[in-house]
Amino acid sequence: MHRSRADGLATIQDVADRAGVSRAAVSKVIRNAYGVSPGMRERASAAIDELGYRPRTYARALRGSSFTIGVEMPTLSNPFLSMIVEGATSELEGTRYRLIAAPAAPGGVEGEREIEALVDRQVDGLMAISPVVSKSWLEGQARHTPIVMVGRHDQTSAYDTVTGDDIVGATLVMDHLLTLGHRRIAHLTLREEATAPSVASPHGKRLLTYVRSMADAGLEEHIRVSRLGPGDDDAYEHAMELVRSEHPPTAIFVGSDVFALDVLRALDDAGLSSTEVSVVGYDGISLTAHPRISLTTVEQDGRMLGAHAARLLLERIGGRTEPAHVKLEPRLVIRGSTSKPLRT
Amino acid sequence: MHRSRADGLATIQDVADRAGVSRAAVSKVIRNAYGVSPGMRERASAAIDELGYRPRTYARALRGSSFTIGVEMPTLSNPFLSMIVEGATSELEGTRYRLIAAPAAPGGVEGEREIEALVDRQVDGLMAISPVVSKSWLEGQARHTPIVMVGRHDQTSAYDTVTGDDIVGATLVMDHLLTLGHRRIAHLTLREEATAPSVASPHGKRLLTYVRSMADAGLEEHIRVSRLGPGDDDAYEHAMELVRSEHPPTAIFVGSDVFALDVLRALDDAGLSSTEVSVVGYDGISLTAHPRISLTTVEQDGRMLGAHAARLLLERIGGRTEPAHVKLEPRLVIRGSTSKPLRT
DNA sequence: CAGCATTGTACAACTCGCGGT
DNA sequence: CACCGCGAGTTGTACAATGCT
Numbered sequence: 001m002h003r004s005r006a007d008g009l010a011t012i013q014d015v016a017d018r019a020g021v022s023r024a025a026v027s028k029v030i031r032n033a034y035g036v037s038p039g040m041r042e043r044a045s046a047a048i049d050e051l052g053y054r055p056r057t058y059a060r061a062l063r064g065s066s067f068t069i070g071v072e073m074p075t076l077s078n079p080f081l082s083m084i085v086e087g088a089t090s091e092l093e094g095t096r097y098r099l100i101a102a103p104a105a106p107g108g109v110e111g112e113r114e115i116e117a118l119v120d121r122q123v124d125g126l127m128a129i130s131p132v133v134s135k136s137w138l139e140g141q142a143r144h145t146p147i148v149m150v151g152r153h154d155q156t157s158a159y160d161t162v163t164g165d166d167i168v169g170a171t172l173v174m175d176h177l178l179t180l181g182h183r184r185i186a187h188l189t190l191r192e193e194a195t196a197p198s199v200a201s202p203h204g205k206r207l208l209t210y211v212r213s214m215a216d217a218g219l220e221e222h223i224r225v226s227r228l229g230p231g232d233d234d235a236y237e238h239a240m241e242l243v244r245s246e247h248p249p250t251a252i253f254v255g256s257d258v259f260a261l262d263v264l265r266a267l268d269d270a271g272l273s274s275t276e277v278s279v280v281g282y283d284g285i286s287l288t289a290h291p292r293i294s295l296t297t298v299e300q301d302g303r304m305l306g307a308h309a310a311r312l313l314l315e316r317i318g319g320r321t322e323p324a325h326v327k328l329e330p331r332l333v334i335r336g337s338t339s340k341p342l343r344t
Numbered sequence: 345m346h347r348s349r350a351d352g353l354a355t356i357q358d359v360a361d362r363a364g365v366s367r368a369a370v371s372k373v374i375r376n377a378y379g380v381s382p383g384m385r386e387r388a389s390a391a392i393d394e395l396g397y398r399p400r401t402y403a404r405a406l407r408g409s410s411f412t413i414g415v416e417m418p419t420l421s422n423p424f425l426s427m428i429v430e431g432a433t434s435e436l437e438g439t440r441y442r443l444i445a446a447p448a449a450p451g452g453v454e455g456e457r458e459i460e461a462l463v464d465r466q467v468d469g470l471m472a473i474s475p476v477v478s479k480s481w482l483e484g485q486a487r488h489t490p491i492v493m494v495g496r497h498d499q500t501s502a503y504d505t506v507t508g509d510d511i512v513g514a515t516l517v518m519d520h521l522l523t524l525g526h527r528r529i530a531h532l533t534l535r536e537e538a539t540a541p542s543v544a545s546p547h548g549k550r551l552l553t554y555v556r557s558m559a560d561a562g563l564e565e566h567i568r569v570s571r572l573g574p575g576d577d578d579a580y581e582h583a584m585e586l587v588r589s590e591h592p593p594t595a596i597f598v599g600s601d602v603f604a605l606d607v608l609r610a611l612d613d614a615g616l617s618s619t620e621v622s623v624v625g626y627d628g629i630s631l632t633a634h635p636r637i638s639l640t641t642v643e644q645d646g647r648m649l650g651a652h653a654a655r656l657l658l659e660r661i662g663g664r665t666e667p668a669h670v671k672l673e674p675r676l677v678i679r680g681s682t683s684k685p686l687r688t
Numbered sequence: 689c690a691g692c693a694t695t696g697t698a699c700a701a702c703t704c705g706c707g708g709t
Numbered sequence: 710c711a712c713c714g715c716g717a718g719t720t721g722t723a724c725a726a727t728g729c730t
Binding site: 366367369379380384 | 720
């Protein structure tokens with residue numbers, strides 16, 4: 001005899017007892033599987049409603065899928081990453097799949113721990129936005145879980161990638177600044193591990209393009225790369241340092257919008273207007289369009305990136321085995337934060 | 345005979361075979377349970393490392409806990425909510441628990457679907473930040489899963505709450521504006537369902553306090569409540585409408601910072617400076633401190649809210665049954681967006 | 689004996705109490 | 710007594726087997 005649980009959560013057995021049918025029959029009803037009479041469906045459905053029964057995904061996952069897509073992200077407080085996740089969530093709307101996000105702990109950086117936690121939770125697909133996890137480790141994970149890496153340009157057949165074209169984007173920035181007449185252009189980017197060539201990270205590509213553009217323009221001597229540490233207010237500090245140095249740059253190409261906001265704040269505090277120091281960001285978060293900010297930036301369609309990523313995962317889950325690499329074209333949006341340099 | 349799996353994911357049985365011990369023994373080793381000899385621990389650990397074994401949480405959850413805390417949130421793109429989640433993530437650091445976030449699909453509003461999805465995934469604790477889910481429904485869920493509601497002032501013993509004191513906060517705002525000499529003060533808040541008295545939502549409390557303060561100051565005739573719809577650019581539109589009306593307000597108390605940013609944008613576009621229309625936000629997202637924005641706001645410690653919420657959940661999981669209701673004091677931060685009205 | 693609907697039962701991966709050496 | 714393993718239990722799936730017209 002089956003005893004109903006104390007905590008009020010009905011099991012499939014409770015439903016079966018109530019409807020006077022077998023567990024298997026109820027299982028078929030909830031899965032819309034073949035071989036159920038209208039009468040049986042009727043009785044089972046009634047019992048399900050009465051008991052408020054919901055199948056547990058973890059028990060389900062034991063035999064098959066969890067219908068869960070996991071997203072590993074380094075932080076929740078970058079609006080651009082939020083847009084990517086929103087795009088993915090929208091794409092999954094209407095499917096049986098649900099998205100869960102596992103943000104890295106503030107201060108922590110790696111992302112491996114979060115990915116492992118998601119794998120432990122048996123996600124059917126994994127979306128990774130971490131710039132630092134090693135490619136070979138990811139390839140290992142991809143042996144058992146479909147993975148799509150967002151942002152990084154990894155050359156691999158083990159998992160899919162969705163990226164913006166960072167070379168095109170950064171070239172747009174540099175051409176814009178050079179055309180305006182800037183020569184002392186600095187670049188603000190992430191810490192070393194996040195731009196290493198081994199991980200083909202977006203920031204690494206932007207940095208590389210910056211260096212190349214400067215060299216091509218004969219401005220090697222003016223190359224100046226400032227790297228962020230783990231601190232919260234780091235971009236602010238670095239910008240201050242730059243503009244207060246002996247030969248301050250007339251323009252700063254910042255690796256991402258969130259840091260560019262801090263740079264603008266530093267310039268304001270230093271009493272410098274955008275005609276004195278131009279600033280360009282990257283990503284195109286909505287705030288850049290705010291009249292008070294008006295930041296020239298490279299706009300990437302974050303929602304589209306996320307939607308593509310989700311679609312690729314569903315395809316992989318559906319059986320695709322050939323790798324897919326999607327690359328989206330960014331566009332430069334010129335706003336008030338850039339202008340001709342006063343002095344060269 | 346046990347056959348190793350094709351996908352490369354080792355099970356506890358694989359480990360047991362490899363180490364030449366029983367499944368139960370391996371289980372004890374990974375749980376640090378009582379009754380394992382050093383030799384056994386040694387051999388089991390070695391086998392675990394060699395196979396790269398990781399216990400699956402879903403199989404574990406079948407018997408006990410999933411060591412997962414679920415967070416339901418209406419959107420990822422409100423930085424204040426991100427701070428709450430970050431605070432919770434930090435608090436869980438060092439415990440066996442992991443946090444996963446389930447954002448509602450953009451456009452969708454309810455939050456019930458997300459909570460159900462998390463319950464289906466057998467979270468050990470649930471943090472809800474949705475203003476609209478009904479209290480009684482939540483109480484039902486709380487019968488089987490510990491819940492902490494963040495933001496809402498629900499009077500219930502079924503689950504815990506962590507809130508800012510919205511009455512104090514909104515009173516600070518109104519006193520500030522009234523002291524400056526404002527009389528035509530408008531309030532911008534959420535749609536009707538999100539401020540209904542039945543759900544003791546933060547925005548409802550702020551609205552209520554606004555109305556009460558206006559009445560207390562003898563300004564009933566100037567009460568003007570503008571409600572947001574589901575549209576993206578709604579706050580902007582509403583602000584435009586307000587300032588272009590026949591008797592425009594001299595101050596706008598906006599229910600949250602993210603919308604206040606849109607209001608500022610509208611004022612800029614309408615050519616109105618902050619001396620002409622004062623604006624106050626709520627929450628204290630970091631951007632309000634940016635010199636370009638300089639928004640007067642009520643600052644709540646989002647990280648602290650999240651940390652408290654996580655701690656309360658761990659306590660409930662640990663066995664506490666008496667309800668806990670934490671209320672944090674907010675503080676008013678006066679910045680450039682508010683000033684004396686030019687004309688009254 | 690088709691041709692259905694329905695049930696029995698073997699899993700899946702792990703935990704844990706109890707009994708055995 | 711300290712250590713170790715058996716086996717039942719956890720929920721749902723899927724396939725084989727049964728029952729019924």
